[in-house]
Amino acid sequence: MNNQDLLRDYMKEVTALVEASLSECLPSSWDVPANLRESMQYSLMAGGKRLRPLLVIAAAEALGGSREAALPVACAIEMIHTYSLIHDDLPAMDNDDYRRGKLTNHKVYGEAMAILAGDALLTHAFYSIVQAARGHQVPAEQVLNIVEDLSVLAGPKGMVGGQAADIEGEQGITDLDQLKYIHLHKTGDLIIFSLMAGGRIANATEEQLTALAAFGRHLGLAFQIQDDILDLTGDEEKLGKKTQSDVKQQKVTYPYFIGVEASISEVERLTQTAKKAITDANFAHPERLLEIADYLVKRDH
Amino acid sequence: MNNQDLLRDYMKEVTALVEASLSECLPSSWDVPANLRESMQYSLMAGGKRLRPLLVIAAAEALGGSREAALPVACAIEMIHTYSLIHDDLPAMDNDDYRRGKLTNHKVYGEAMAILAGDALLTHAFYSIVQAARGHQVPAEQVLNIVEDLSVLAGPKGMVGGQAADIEGEQGITDLDQLKYIHLHKTGDLIIFSLMAGGRIANATEEQLTALAAFGRHLGLAFQIQDDILDLTGDEEKLGKKTQSDVKQQKVTYPYFIGVEASISEVERLTQTAKKAITDANFAHPERLLEIADYLVKRDH
Numbered sequence: 001m002n003n004q005d006l007l008r009d010y011m012k013e014v015t016a017l018v019e020a021s022l023s024e025c026l027p028s029s030w031d032v033p034a035n036l037r038e039s040m041q042y043s044l045m046a047g048g049k050r051l052r053p054l055l056v057i058a059a060a061e062a063l064g065g066s067r068e069a070a071l072p073v074a075c076a077i078e079m080i081h082t083y084s085l086i087h088d089d090l091p092a093m094d095n096d097d098y099r100r101g102k103l104t105n106h107k108v109y110g111e112a113m114a115i116l117a118g119d120a121l122l123t124h125a126f127y128s129i130v131q132a133a134r135g136h137q138v139p140a141e142q143v144l145n146i147v148e149d150l151s152v153l154a155g156p157k158g159m160v161g162g163q164a165a166d167i168e169g170e171q172g173i174t175d176l177d178q179l180k181y182i183h184l185h186k187t188g189d190l191i192i193f194s195l196m197a198g199g200r201i202a203n204a205t206e207e208q209l210t211a212l213a214a215f216g217r218h219l220g221l222a223f224q225i226q227d228d229i230l231d232l233t234g235d236e237e238k239l240g241k242k243t244q245s246d247v248k249q250q251k252v253t254y255p256y257f258i259g260v261e262a263s264i265s266e267v268e269r270l271t272q273t274a275k276k277a278i279t280d281a282n283f284a285h286p287e288r289l290l291e292i293a294d295y296l297v298k299r300d301h
Numbered sequence: 302m303n304n305q306d307l308l309r310d311y312m313k314e315v316t317a318l319v320e321a322s323l324s325e326c327l328p329s330s331w332d333v334p335a336n337l338r339e340s341m342q343y344s345l346m347a348g349g350k351r352l353r354p355l356l357v358i359a360a361a362e363a364l365g366g367s368r369e370a371a372l373p374v375a376c377a378i379e380m381i382h383t384y385s386l387i388h389d390d391l392p393a394m395d396n397d398d399y400r401r402g403k404l405t406n407h408k409v410y411g412e413a414m415a416i417l418a419g420d421a422l423l424t425h426a427f428y429s430i431v432q433a434a435r436g437h438q439v440p441a442e443q444v445l446n447i448v449e450d451l452s453v454l455a456g457p458k459g460m461v462g463g464q465a466a467d468i469e470g471e472q473g474i475t476d477l478d479q480l481k482y483i484h485l486h487k488t489g490d491l492i493i494f495s496l497m498a499g500g501r502i503a504n505a506t507e508e509q510l511t512a513l514a515a516f517g518r519h520l521g522l523a524f525q526i527q528d529d530i531l532d533l534t535g536d537e538e539k540l541g542k543k544t545q546s547d548v549k550q551q552k553v554t555y556p557y558f559i560g561v562e563a564s565i566s567e568v569e570r571l572t573q574t575a576k577k578a579i580t581d582a583n584f585a586h587p588e589r590l591l592e593i594a595d596y597l598v599k600r601d602h
Binding site: 030031032033035036037040083087090092093110111112113115116118119120122123124125126127129130133139140141143144147148150151152154155156157160161163164165167168 | 331332333334336337338341384388391393394411412413414416417419420421423424425426427428430431434440441442444445448449451452453455456457458461462464465466468469
């Protein structure tokens with residue numbers, strides 16, 4: 001098998017593990033109002049690439065850490081990602097009826113329950129993180145650092161800040177810096193978190209954490225620009241959502257500012273810078289992270 | 302001075318400390334989109350009784366713990382309470398235009414920003430909790446327990462579960478047990494959290510934590526039934542919101558099921574049970590908690 005096949009197998013294996021673990025996070029025996037549990041589960045188990053959990057696990061393993069110890073945090077970041085999508089799809093926000101080819105949460109469960117399902121997933125993510133310290137031998141100090149990272153990178157200075165800037169920007173993003181701020185925070189910060197959390201689980205040094213953060217920052221931006229490009233050029237079937245929707249809604253994107261060709265070059269440049277951060281640091285097994293970086297920016301969906 | 306004056310002075314002092322600390326949590330120098338910060342601040346600094354922070358600090362001090370060490374958690378629980386009010390007031394939920402005599406968050410900043418301000422406060426609350434371990438000598442293991450408690454008591458099994466049951470209940474609460482579930486979780490769980498967190502900061506024993514939780518469970522229910530009673534009988538000026546709104550919206554309350562007189566008796570009974578939990582346990586300074594319990598159920602607003 002070549003590297004690409006090996007990576008595909010690795011991703012399949014990790015995704016299956018994450019799916020199984022996620023479904024255990026919201027057991028049907030749970031003492032929670034049925035509608036709330038179903039609404040949380042509907043969006044959490046709706047598929048998707050499970051990219052962020054993959055990054056948590058790949059980062060932990062790149063430093064010789066254990067996959068099992070990384071799983072609670074891998075599930076947590078998927079809960080955060082899912083809550084952000086549920087709230088983002090609300091009528092007051094992007095007002096989307098479909099996501100990944102399925103009706104959005106509020107179209108099925110109503111707006112009130114969708115707001116609460118998002119709130120519940122956000123809160124429960126912190127519960128899941130704490131479980132890394134329970135029986136997984138991750139020291140409490142390290143788990144507390146992960147809690148703090150998430151509260152910053154998913155909070156007002158992080159992802160929610162990016163969302164807020166995006167909303168303000170709908171009244172007119174005037175320059176590339178503003179768009180970059182949105183991409184870096186709305187998308188990038190959760191990717192940085194995933195990598196750093198994986199590192200912390202494997203007891204990364206400060207230097208290694210800095211390398212993982214730099215990898216995440218550049219990769220996150222590359223990923224989002226790639227998304228902008230795919231949205232402009234991809235075909236509807238592959239993406240499972242209406243393409244050119246950003247154009248129709250007059251949302252400005254990287255190609256809007258610098259053109260498609262320059263955007264493609266920027267993705268390439270950012271990916272190389274990301275990979276260099278890892279190769280310059282001292283990792284036990286850097287290969288998989290590097291392969292994932294290449295895979296992400298060459299994806300067509 | 303009599304005990305009532307002493308308690309009033311204590312509450313004034315603690316409230317002033319909490320207000321100052323809360324305003325430092327969202328500094329104007331913060332690197333956060335301006336609208337988001339202002340929206341968070343608007344609701345967080347809108348006054349209110351600061352009851353939950355008071356309980357954190359009073360519980361810590363009842364066990365000989367330090368007020369300063371309790372402050373980050375006191376601020377965190379007020380952020381959680383505030384986020385729940387912002388989301389609760391949204392058009393899709395209770396659709397309220399006023400709260401504490403001021404326009405609700407979404408009436409000032411729009412629905413999208415109100416959703417994000419709530420998300421941001423919820424996430425930032427966990428940041429604030431972690432600060433209890435930074436320079437306040439609360440051990441990481443203990444702070445991690447507080448994080449876990451909050452994720453349960455404010456999450457799908459806790460406060461959000463209560464909210465979800467309340468929303469489902471709007472299609473018809475059929476019995477007192479269902480109403481009790483809503484009260485216990487929607488209101489009670491944050492009160493339980495506040496007391497237990499204060500206890501954990503002061504290194505409470507398991508027995509003391511159990512006593513604080515029992516105190517909180519009974520007091521929280523008494524507090525909410527008292528709210529039901531005040532809403533039915535209070536005058537508009539005192540409450541700063543439309544009274545009998547629950548009746549107009551056909552929301553069922555304790556008095557609706559068992560009458561006003563029996564509700565008043567139930568408040569008294571629950572308060573005595575709450576206080577007994579504390580007097581039966583071994584607390585260094587139980588008096589203030591007992592005084593607060595009496596104060597809360599005798600309040601007229």
